[in-house]
Amino acid sequence: MKKVGIVMGSDSDLPVIRKATDTLDSLGIPFEVHVYSAHRTPKEAKEFAENARENGFGVIIAAAGMAAHLAGAIAANTTLPVIGIPCKSSVLDGIDALLSTVMMPSGIPVATVAINGGVNAALLSAQILAVADEALADKLNAKRAADAAAVLDKDKAVAAELNK
Ligand code: RP5
Numbered sequence: 001m002k003k004v005g006i007v008m009g010s011d012s013d014l015p016v017i018r019k020a021t022d023t024l025d026s027l028g029i030p031f032e033v034h035v036y037s038a039h040r041t042p043k044e045a046k047e048f049a050e051n052a053r054e055n056g057f058g059v060i061i062a063a064a065g066m067a068a069h070l071a072g073a074i075a076a077n078t079t080l081p082v083i084g085i086p087c088k089s090s091v092l093d094g095i096d097a098l099l100s101t102v103m104m105p106s107g108i109p110v111a112t113v114a115i116n117g118g119v120n121a122a123l124l125s126a127q128i129l130a131v132a133d134e135a136l137a138d139k140l141n142a143k144r145a146a147d148a149a150a151v152l153d154k155d156k157a158v159a160a161e162l163n164k
Pocket of ligand 1 (some may be wrong): 089
């Protein structure tokens, strides 16, 4: 199976990244994590993106906060799909990172998830890999069914308590 590459702009983004790695672990998807910043270590970020396809990655998750240009910078250097996670790390509550990540000009797409959306970034990367992997698609279907069953259990509990 292709790996998911995960890049974060700072180790202060780790709590968001752990949500992604936990989700990938639960689906048995291999991943590799790095701290590469678009502005502090631009050379390393560029090299990672340029070599990602030949290094066995199928999709890249890039997480950053504030003036978050990491996902766009990674996307500029690979044609692998890039998923951006805007991180909440400043006085602007992540709105700065959201706009910086989502508003890519035409030509270099970044698929942007919610602010601090580590789980959905992992699930979207799994869905991308599952296009060519039936076994992984089956796991994703099973997870959706289990998640739905959990919600219906909560419905029963709430209804039993409040619907007199
Ligand atoms: C961004 O700046 C990082 O992705 C992080 O979210 C934010 C703050 O970084 P630190 O000052 O905590 O290293 O580049």
